Amino acid sequence: MFINFRRIHKWKCVQLLTTAMVLCVLTVCWEELDHHVVSHVRSYSYRYLFNRYDFLNTTISHSNHPRKDGYSRVAGHSVKYPYLINHPNKCRGKNGKVWDDVLLLLFVKSSPDNFKRRQAIRETWGNESFAWSQLGVSVTLLFATGIYADEAHRSRVQDALQQEDNAFGDLIQQSFIDTFHNLTTKLIMQFHWSHKYCPQTHFLMSADDDIFVHMPNLVKYLQQLLDSQSGAKDIWVGHVHKGAPPVRRKDSKYFVPYDLYPWPSYPDYTAGAGYVVSGDVASKIYQATLVLNSSLYIDDVFMGMCAKIMGVSPLEHAYFSGGGKAPYHPCIYDHMITSHGHSADVRSLWRAAIDFRASNSSRGFLDELYCTAVRVMLLCRLHLQSTYSCTAAFN
């Protein structure tokens, strides 16, 4: 017995310790996993069984409670946050009187200090003269920004911003602090600007400044929509999140407390990295921002709430990306619309995408087959969190 115990002692001590440690790790992970799984199950059940979100119409709307000072919180958006930099005539002809025929009003959400990213976008996918001379359409580019958050460097950054705008004339800035938690304010700025200064645009796009947009493919797609029988009405297209649950972990960037959003599931929304709406939807979203309480600071979710109360549903497009980077390959350039996570490589990607397009776009059956095979290899790998879904390979 005693000898046995000593034998056990040596051996089992290590085993016991290891088991305990594994169990500890498992419990911690399980807690996470469990919470994750449960919240998703609840959210999906809500989304697919009820999918009503009627509470948005009643609970969150504050239209029936006008403020004492005469304007509602959001209706007075440009009163509350006056424009520091603006270009009211950006969508008008040379004399400032007639509206231009704008195909796409392109907003890029940018932090005040992201000078380099903005420059790269101007020279690549945001280049208005390229769209005009090579694609034959009018694209209006505006960078949407707020005030630099760091007070110590604020005036220096503001001076540089003003100089940049003098040179390029493509910035709009309102007097809110440019932070993650003010992104909804930035979203409202874009839809209010569009409503006031560019109501005739066929489409509006909102994009992050670290994405890549294959402008020729996007323009081709938008023109197809315009030419289609139903016309470019009721369109909101992007990478769609369906039945996403609110994140309740306090350490997450996307944490939303119960008192801000008590329900188990968000209405469907497109990833904020880049999405497109048609002019009529842009105007509906504007209307919604006048009545919805805008305290939910996750801008793409807020957009989903606006759309829901206006009865607009998002449309999934396989080549709008949510998170990741598109694989670099001509067979992908063929179809890609947006890809996320580009800042250093926008220029080289733009050149590659444009060169490929210029070389020749009409391909034979065998080339198509080859490209499908390549796309399956690039997009349908299980271990890889790919930008585009596997089904995109067969488009």
Ligand SMILES: *[C@@H]1O[C@H](CO)[C@@H](O)[C@H](O)[C@H]1NC(C)=O
């Ligand atoms: C924009 O595109 C035009 C036409 O392709 C080109 O001439 C011009 O250099 C481009 N602008 C920039 C800033 O790269």
Ligand SMILES: *[C@@H]1O[C@H](CO)[C@@H](O)[C@H](O)[C@H]1NC(C)=O
């Ligand atoms: C948003 O901007 C306003 C106005 O500048 C500021 O008072 C507020 O602190 C900002 N909110 C966040 C979360 O940064």
Ligand SMILES: *[C@@H]1O[C@H](CO)[C@@H](O)[C@H](O)[C@H]1NC(C)=O
């Ligand atoms: C909006 O909602 C927040 C949080 O639920 C609340 O504190 C705030 O008073 C509401 N604002 C308006 C104008 O109803």
Ligand SMILES: *[C@@H]1O[C@H](CO)[C@@H](O)[C@H](O)[C@H]1NC(C)=O
């Ligand atoms: C309420 O929301 C639904 C969508 O869930 C929408 O179709 C309807 O028009 C809304 N009603 C009102 C009065 O806003």
Ligand SMILES: *[C@@H]1O[C@H](CO)[C@@H](O)[C@H](O)[C@H]1NC(C)=O
């Ligand atoms: C591209 O294809 C078209 C039609 O298939 C053909 O006429 C043209 O010569 C090709 N251009 C190049 C550069 O290969």
